[in-house]
Amino acid sequence: MLGRLEFKKIRDFGQVINDTFTFMRQNFKPLITTYFMFCGLFVLASMLTMLLQQYKMVNIINTIGNGRNTNGIGFGAMYGVTYFLSILFSLASYASMSVAILSYIAIYIQKGNQTPTMDEVWGYFKYYFFRIFGSSILLIILLVVAFMFCLVPGFWLFPFIAMMFPIMVIENATLGYAFDRSFKIIKDNYWVTFGTLIVVWIIVYACMSMVVLPTTLFNMIGMFSGKNPHMNVTLTMITTVLQSLCQVFTIIPIITITLAYFSLVEQKESTGLMERISNFGSSEKPIDTRPEEY
Template identity: 75%
Template sequence: MLLKIEFKKIRDFGQIINDTFTFIRQNFKPLVKNYFIFCGLFVLGGMLSMLMQQYKTVNMINNINIASGRNPFGFGSLYGFEYFLAILFSIAGYASTTVFALSYIAIYVQKGNQTPTTDEVWGYFKHYFFRVFGSSLLLMLLLGVAFLFCLIPGFWLFPFIAITFPIMVIENGSLSYSFSRSFKIVKDNFWLTFGTLFIIWIIVYACMSLVVLPTTLFSMIGLFSHGGKPQMSLFFTMLSTVLQYLCQVCTIIPIVTITLSYFSLVEQKESAGLMERISNFGTTEKPTDTRPEEY
């Protein structure tokens, strides 16, 4: 039987990646259950919005007359209400996944590596969701602007922004406090943090792409197999969209990696976990849960 994951310890690159998947494996059922409880509404809203967007796109492409250049819809009509609604639901979905996963881990650590209940996660979730959602909008805008400047500033900011959210939830920090603290704990371990997060995101996106790839290929084959007139398959396009949104459950993985990196960085700087173990040495009692019952 695998030992429960201890978050408050220093880890290298390989240990962070291995412990990420160990923690996911040990907590798979409660994580997936809580994901659909807290994030399911946003996933469903984003999926329906994108399905409407894809329906409009398929109809537009299938009604283009290449010979006459006629397009009865116009490309400007693609970016309607459902397009921006899908973007909003996507941001809210990522924020809710971040809050739920960080809340789960924060309670898991406080309870001495015990599985939290849904009610306990809800207590954290309702307290931090709007803070993380608003912060996500601002930080994504900042990251987008940074990527416009030859990409390098965006890659440089990426690990600092990623570590901001664990600080915000686990330390109950404001955006300004969390963002500035992320620079303090990451700056001496920038490349390790960047490399760890970069690799885990590549793994996650590769897994998600493999699930969606067959339906995407069938859709593309249909697009170019009708002579001079392109015809997209509505069925395969819709199926790709549904699978894409269902695969968003995999975004739990990089959030666990980010949190393990956060605890490792804090431990290197402050040795909080070591001091806690020393203070509890020789006792059998679990650490006291100081989390407030209601927010």
């Protein structure tokens, strides 16, 4: 039987993806517990504001479809307070998830690949949350601006920005240091990192789509089957709730980018190898005996 997963080792493209799901399988219950305990409030707030926004949007669309609104849709009707609150809470939800999962992994490694307690994760979480949350706002703005320039700069920056959060938590780094560090460790390995993240995000979005697809299809059929465009409020609300619950799937790419981080650091600095050499001859059995490629 395969032992507990070792993070500090070199992995190729396939190993990073396979070990992502291996770690999920080995730590499924504590990871899900960590997610709901530290992210549940933000996910709930995000879901409620999104429900309010969707309810308002459905009413506007149905009003226009029934011919009761001949003036079009104004900016204030489309983008009110609930719209910006939904964005804010969505960012807080993703930041809390990143901090919680990265804190879990950092403590897991420090304890010799043992499951951390919730108190230990909380100690990390309260220290890093506002740092990650503030940084995520700036990085999202940077990414949006980059995507506005013909998409290419946004896709190019994506791996570097994704790598910054593991650096900030695992190395206790500032935003500026993490920005420079991500470019240094991804250098010469850009396409492998980019490809790994793209494949994992495709898997995640496929899982999310399978969950919300039935209600989305029924809503679209109902909308275009009548004489006037009409969206079903109940189906729209159910779809929104399912989309919020599906955020749990984004645990997967967080684990993936963390494994990629350790793999790249190991290639350049061999920190894990040096630790194993220094512990050579100890009575402890190796955690993961699968062969490494140096």
